[in-house]
Amino acid sequence: MQDFExxxxxxxxxxxxxxAQEPDGVQLLSGGTDLLVQLRxxxxxxxxxxxxxxxxxxxxxxxxxxxxxxxxxxxPCRRICQHPVVTAMYPGLIDAFALIGGVQxxxxxxxxxxxxxxxxxxxxxxxxxxxxxxxxxLGVAGQREIPVxxxxxxxGQTALRRGELLVSLHIPPPxxxxxxxxxxxxxxxxxxxxxxGAAASVMLDPAGGAILSARVALGAVAPTPLFVAKAxxxxxxxxxxxxxxxxxxxxxxxxxxxxxxxxxxxAQRRHLAGVLTRRxxxxxxxxxxx
Amino acid sequence: MSRRVLIHARINEEDVEFLCEPRxxxxxxxxxxxxxxxxxxxxxxxxxGACNVILDGVLVNSCLVLxxxxxxxxxxxxxxxxxxxxxxxxxxxxxxxxxxxxxxxxPGFIVAAKALLDHNPHPTEPEVRRWLSGNLCRCTGxxxxxxxxxxxxxxxxxxxxxxxxxxxxxxxA
Numbered sequence: 521m522q523d524f525e526x527x528x529x530x531x532x533x534x535x536x537x538x539x540a541q542e543p544d545g546v547q548l549l550s551g552g553t554d555l556l557v558q559l560r561x562x563x564x565x566x567x568x569x570x571x572x573x574x575x576x577x578x579x580x581x582x583x584x585x586x587x588x589x590x591x592x593x594x595x596p597c598r599r600i601c602q603h604p605v606v607t608a609m610y611p612g613l614i615d616a617f618a619l620i621g622g623v624q625x626x627x628x629x630x631x632x633x634x635x636x637x638x639x640x641x642x643x644x645x646x647x648x649x650x651x652x653x654x655x656x657x658l659g660v661a662g663q664r665e666i667p668v669x670x671x672x673x674x675x676g677q678t679a680l681r682r683g684e685l686l687v688s689l690h691i692p693p694p695x696x697x698x699x700x701x702x703x704x705x706x707x708x709x710x711x712x713x714x715x716x717g718a719a720a721s722v723m724l725d726p727a728g729g730a731i732l733s734a735r736v737a738l739g740a741v742a743p744t745p746l747f748v749a750k751a752x753x754x755x756x757x758x759x760x761x762x763x764x765x766x767x768x769x770x771x772x773x774x775x776x777x778x779x780x781x782x783x784x785x786x787a788q789r790r791h792l793a794g795v796l797t798r799r800x801x802x803x804x805x806x807x808x809x810x
Numbered sequence: 811m812s813r814r815v816l817i818h819a820r821i822n823e824e825d826v827e828f829l830c831e832p833r834x835x836x837x838x839x840x841x842x843x844x845x846x847x848x849x850x851x852x853x854x855x856x857x858x859g860a861c862n863v864i865l866d867g868v869l870v871n872s873c874l875v876l877x878x879x880x881x882x883x884x885x886x887x888x889x890x891x892x893x894x895x896x897x898x899x900x901x902x903x904x905x906x907x908x909x910x911x912x913x914x915x916x917p918g919f920i921v922a923a924k925a926l927l928d929h930n931p932h933p934t935e936p937e938v939r940r941w942l943s944g945n946l947c948r949c950t951g952x953x954x955x956x957x958x959x960x961x962x963x964x965x966x967x968x969x970x971x972x973x974x975x976x977x978x979x980x981x982x983a
Contacts, residue, residue, distance in 0.1 A: 525812045526832035526878050549876075556835070556874050557855045569832065571879065598868065622944025623922070625856055627868040628875070710943035711857070 522559055524566040532577055532658060532687065535570060539683040540660040548572050548685060550594040551628035553621065554637040577687050578632070583609060589691040593632025600631065610691065611807060612700025612721060616647035619704065622711050632686050638672040639713075641740035641783075645672065646719035647702040649737035649747045653691045659684035669737070669747035697724045697732070699808025701800045704739065705792045707783075714740045715784040718772070718796035720752075724760065724808040731755045731805075736768065736797055741776035741789050748775045751797065765801045772797040819880045821846070822890030830877040837861045839877035840887060848888035848917045852946070859945030862918040862925075863887050869925035871944075888917035891924060900924055903958040911949035919945050923959045932963050 524547075529535045539546060545567030549555055558564040572578055578594035583605040591600065600606055601618045620629055620643055634644040635655070645668065653668040660683050668689070671679050680686065694700075700721035706712035717739030723732045736751035751772040758764045773794035778786045814829045821844065830839050837854075840846045840863070852860030854873045861872040864886040891898045900920050903909070910916040919942065926933060926941045933941065938959050939952075947955065 521833040521835075523812050523831070523833055526815070526876065551874075552876065552879075553856055553871075553874050556876070559833075560854060569876075621856065622859075623925075623941055624859060624862060624869050624871045624944045625874075627865075627870045708943075710940065 522562065522566065524559070525568045526571065527568065528571045528574055530574055532575055535572060535575065535685060536658055536660055536683070538570060539685060542568070543682045546570055548636075550578075550630045550633045551596055551625075553625050553629040554633060572685070580688060581606075585609065585693050588693040589613075589689075591631060591689045591691070593636070593686045593688055594630050595632070596628055596630050597626040601626065609694060610651065610700075612702060612719070612804065613644075613647050613651055613691070616643045616702040616717075616719065619643045619702075632689065635668070635671060635689070636678055636680070636686055638674075638676050638678050638744065640672075640675050640743055640745065641714045641717065642672075642745060643702070643704060643714060643717060643739065645745035646717055646737035646739045647700070648689065648691070649745060650700055650702075650719040650721035650735040650752075651691045651694075652735070653689050655686055656688045656690060657684050658687050663687075665690075669745075672744035675743050695723070697726050697808055698722070699724070699804040699806065699810070701803035701807065703796055703800055703803075705796060713783060716740050716776075716778070716789045716792035716796055718793065718800045720797060720800035720804045722755070722760070722801065722804045722808050724805070728759075729809070730757060730759050731764070732757070734768070734801070734804075736772050736801070738772060738776055738793050738797070740783075741778040741793050746775065746777075748772045750775065755801075760805045765798055765805075768801060769794045769798040815878050817878060817881050819882065820884040822885070822887060828877075832876060832878050834877045835873050836863070836865075836875040836877045836880060836885070837872040840872060840885075843877075846887050846889050850914050850917060852914070852918070857944075857946065858915070859918040859922060859942075860915055862921040862945065864921060864925050864928075867928070869922055886921070886924075888921055891920055898924070899962045900927070900959070903961045904955070907954045907958040907961065909950060909954040909958040915945060915947045915949075919947070919955055923962075926959070927963060932965065933959075935960060935965065938963070 547566040549571045578592040580592040583589045648668045655666040702719040704714035704717035719737045722734045734752040734755040736748045738746040776793035778789035780786045850860040852858035856871045863872045
């Protein structure tokens with residue numbers, strides 16, 4: 521393992537100043553389930569590891585039907601998936617968050633970390649996209665917000681500028697008529713990295729059941745998680761029929777641009793993109809009708 | 811070369827103090843510094859569960875925790891599972907059900923199973939399998955491990971001789 525110093529950051533201000541003074545070779549440590557592996561394999565370099573788990577704003581987890589969900593970047597999946605209000609209000613997010621690793625990973629890994637790691641196959645990100653999540657970012661120049669679909673810019677790279685860190689995610693309240701779902705294809709039953717993932721959300725008209733709006737996002741079929749705006753826009757003002765769902769899935773499948781790698785062929789992934797989008801939409805609609 | 815750090819923690823109900831480099835994992839310190847070699851290194855990347863310990867009540871992969879992160883925290887390793895009175899029921903069940911062969915994965919499985927039963931004393935079989943999916947075994951095929959855990963959880967399950975008995979008295983085809 522490469523040699524580095526370690527410090528525990530106590531405040532956001534302290535962390536921002538540190539990042540501003542010496543942005544190179546500083547790695548922020550939350551759950552460590554990606555970072556420590558990468559440091560061990562030399563895929564990231566650290567001169568100083570800054571533990572951000574004690575910063576209050578990064579541990580915030582508040583959720584109510586009016587304000588929505590405010591999720592600190594360092595909150596571990598275990599805390600989120602055990603939160604009764606979050607699990608009741610956002611089953612489509614819990615679908616994804618609970619899939620990250622196994623129990624041992626869930627004990628440490630954070631959704632903020634999953635996002636900042638920016639894997640093309642990250643499970644949390646397609647689900648966050650279809651829930652209209654925004655990223656609250658802080659740097660020495662101040663605070664800004666980034667829509668989650670713009671956060672990942674390349675495999676392992678984010679839109680964070682030098683000296684910035686992700687503080688929290690905000691997910692708006694779902695409202696009645698909203699339903700969402702995330703699912704993925706993996707070789708085993710648990711633990712694997714997604715071969716293809718799909719998230720969908722719909723907002724149904726309470727009167728007639730037509731789709732007022734929808735979002736579709738795919739994972740592991742592009743260099744970053746893919747927000748397929750056209751697949752969701754197609755469904756606007758349409759009845760939630762089998763045909764409409766099938767056409768939306770076809771649009772999503774056409775937008776996928778996967779590679780062939782050790783987890784699957786491009787052809788299989790394109791096929792899965794269509795199938796999983798259909799299933800995600802069906803389940804999202806079913807949840808919206810409850 | 812980084813400065814070594816003095817860490818105070820509680821391991822298996824005992825206060826301990828040790829020096830470590832920031833880059834050392836909890837797994838490395840348990841084994842190399844503290845001589846607690848029951849916890850095993852299998853993959854060093856969070857896939858196999860051989861390094862499982864319980865950290866402040868949470869099941870974790872000790873290969874993915876830096877030793878410096880356990881300051882003022884409490885850790886339970888496989889060495890802390892048995893009591894002075896004897897083996898833990900999980901350990902007895904693993905023996906009774908032959909739920910181990912080479913034994914390398916076993917400490918991880920027992921710690922993981924203990925964490926499950928602490929959290930959910932009567933899990934269903936799917937819950938056991940789901941919880942243990944972060945622990946890999948090359949030898950046993952997992953079935954006897956699952957049976958051992960279910961036995962401790964008090965969940966009845968058909969005996970292996972019933973479920974695998976050759977078909978008899980099926981009558982003429």
